[in-house]
Amino acid sequence: MQAPTVGGVRLPKGSGETIRLPRGASLTDFADKINANPASLVQVLFHLGEMVTATQSVSDEVLELLGTEMNYVVQVVSPEEEDRELLDSFSISYGEDEGGEDDLEVRPPVVTVMGHVDHGKTRLLDTIRKTNVIETEAGGITQHIGAYQVATELDGNERLITFIDTPGHEAFTAMRARGAKSTDIAVIVVAADDGVMPQTVEAINHAQAADVPIVVAVNKIDKEGANPAKIRQQLTEYGLVAEEYGGDTMFVDISARQNINIDQLLEAILLTADAALDLRANPNMDAQGVTIEGHLDRGRGPVATVLVQRGTLRVGDSIVAGDASGRVRRMVDEYGEDVEEAYPSRPVQVIGLTSVPGAGDTFLVVDEDRVARQIADRRRARERNAELASRRKRVSLEDLDAALKETSQLNLIIKGDNSGTVEALEDALMKIEVGDEVELRVIHRGVGGITEGDINLAIADNVIVLGFNVRAEGKATELANREGVEIRYYTVIYQAIEEIEAALKGMLKPEFEEVELGRAEVREVFKSSRFGTIAGSLVLSGEIRRNARGRLLRDNVVIAENLPISSLRRFKDDVVEVREGFECGFTLGNYSDIKVGDIVETFEMREKPRD
Structure with missing residues (x-):
């Protein structure tokens, strides 16, 4: 078979075999796989209308285009496969328990709480662990993932449940999806007075895509207008049929604020775990798991919250988490207490890493620091190449003028x-x-x-x-x-x-225009120890409005600008506005140089609509 040519360039001979390449591979990487000259591949792509250098990270589409032209099937290896191959090269198996059935022990369920913003997820977790985290969060919205364990009783036995608190706002979809992937059971919180909302549906989709059982917590049943039956009816459209309707989803009516039925919710979680899942792991192996979050602490350096999924994590272990590595110098639980050993389903904060791992990165314990560093370095290089390829805009010959x-x-x-x-x-x-x-x-x-x-x-x-x-x-x-x-x-x-x-959209700095509201003439001036200088005035035109801005004119000359109408009274009553023809008293902030006969013009700044 003759080697194919494109634009006079003779291509290496391909016979349909599969070439495996990582994300962000360069033409040099491709050439190494097929024993070709990288310069010839650059030339081929040039004739195909793509301008790429030999060492530049290129996108999946360009690699596949080149493979098609050269009669190769290019398979871009997924991040998970790349990671598995990387660990295989170090003879490390990830994602499975070592040993046999006898080595497995029961572990607590890992629960993710999801739902629409402001439906009470954080309040529920707050009630469960008897602490207050809501007041520290901007706008009452959970800004990052937290993880902690709580103890409860079922049939007289103390049982542990691990909670992962994922944010509720739709912008955190990526993190919420990761939360669902690292969880055993999803608790969907729906407000009984509000109903099923877009983020509720999004949360259900994440949980169902991750193939985890769902428990529905119908919250705010103490509020006026609460209708738990309506929630059950609405959720049947999304495949969640309550047990009382003949389905297999447990619904629990709760009030996080009033602490109603919280124990029943915990019981429902444990019953669902026992009925639908086989939650066992081998604690007698090197620890493996997932990073819930990472941040940089001024005093402690990089800190990672990790969830141990199998094995036991101990202080002193060499660890690699994503592209971060290090040795576990210290572990603390959700209360800040030191922990020496973390068993399966236990979330802990790990101190001792060289950098901050990403949320959702896998972590594992390895034999020595050198291996941890090598794995982290390889992962970092791989991520950098993939990032460069995804960011680089494809420039073809046709749109070169526009690109310049x-x-x-x-x-x-x-x-x-x-x-x-x-x-x-x-x-x-x-x-x-x-x-x-x-x-x-x-x-x-x-x-x-x-x-x-x-x-x-x-x-x-x-x-x-x-x-x-x-x-x-x-x-x-x-x-x-x-x-x-x-x-x-x-x-x-x-x-x-x-x-x-x-x-x-060019609207960050809006243009404002001044709109006049009214004019008032000062008829009397009062001094008050409580309010300062009060201008007793008659409104000549328009209206005087509290919190508007004002300027003071004396003999038609502007004496002071941009003064706030900070208090406004009509006789002894506080009022919001006083219209033309009526008398009133007001203060101009802390400004005191007001005289009888002065005119006060009030105005407000309104945003001009853009063309």
Whole structure:
């Protein structure tokens, strides 16, 4: 069979065999697999309308296109397969218990609580573990995943349940999906007075996709308008049929605020686990599991919350979690108490890693630190290549002119308090649709405070820096102010999404215009120890409105600008507004130079609609 040619370039001979390549592979990697010259592959792609260098990470589509032309079947290896092959090369098996049936012991169920925002997930977990976490969270919304164990009783025996608290807002879909994958049972919280909402459906879909049993907690049954029967009816549309209706899903009517039926919910979780699942693991092996979250602590360094899924994790173990490695120097539980050993289904915070792992990264214990470092380095290189390939825009010969022209681009650096939040925020931002004229690009993301290095990168690339629950360090703030780098701080995720979307649409800095509300003439001036200087006035036109802005005119000359109408009274009554022809008394903030005969003009600033 003659070797095929494209544009006069003779291609290596292929006979339909499969070539396995990792994500983000280069043409050099491809050439090594088929014993070809990388330069010839560059030439082939050039004739196919793709401009790619030999060492550049390329996308899956380009690899498959090249394979088709050369009569090879290109198989891009999934991240899971890549990881499995990597661990196989170190003779490490992941994802299965060692030993036989006799080595397996019963472990507690791992439960994920999901549902619509403001339906009471955090309040429920708060009631279960008898502590208060709601008040510390911005906007009452859970901003990152937490994990903890609680003890309860079933048939006179004390049983443990592990809870993973996944965020409820839709922007955290990526993290919530991961929460479902690392769980045994999903508890879907639905407010009895609100009904099934879009995020409720999304949570059900995640749980069903992960093939985990579902327990439904119908919350807020103490509120007026609560209708638990309606919730049961609505959920039948999504395949969740209550046991009393002949189905196999347990529904429990609860009130997290009033602590009603919480014990029955815990019992339902255990009964579902016993009936539907075989929850056993081998505690007598090297620990393996999943990272729930990671963050950078100022005093302790990188801290990872991990869930042990099999084996026992001990202080002193060499560990690799995602592309982070290290030795377990210390472990603490959800109450900050030191833990020496963590058994299956136990969540603990691990201190001693060299960097912050990502939410959802697998972790495992290896024999020595050197092996842990090698696995972490290989994973880091693989992720970097895949990232470069996904970010690189394909430039074909047809649109080369357009690519060379300057495009509107908003560059971002994202820093956050933990890896799951950073990933979820980036994921949500990249889904913003604003058309082809504007492009959003995240050039760096990381965990921890905003550093001088971040600011220097921002200066070079004309970047906006987003800080999510983190602040800039001292010298970084000075450098940013000196160089004019914009740093934006957020504590609620959808505020960040809305502002970036507004920036992309050119609406971040809206234009305002002054709208006159009314004019009043000062007839008397009173001094009050409580309120300050009060202007007793007659409204000449329009209206005087509390909290509006005012300017003081004396003989048609502006004496003071932008004064707040901070209190407004008509006789002894506090009022919101006083209309034309009526008398009133008001103060202009702390301003006291008011005289009889002065005119006060009030106005408000209104946003001008953009064309």
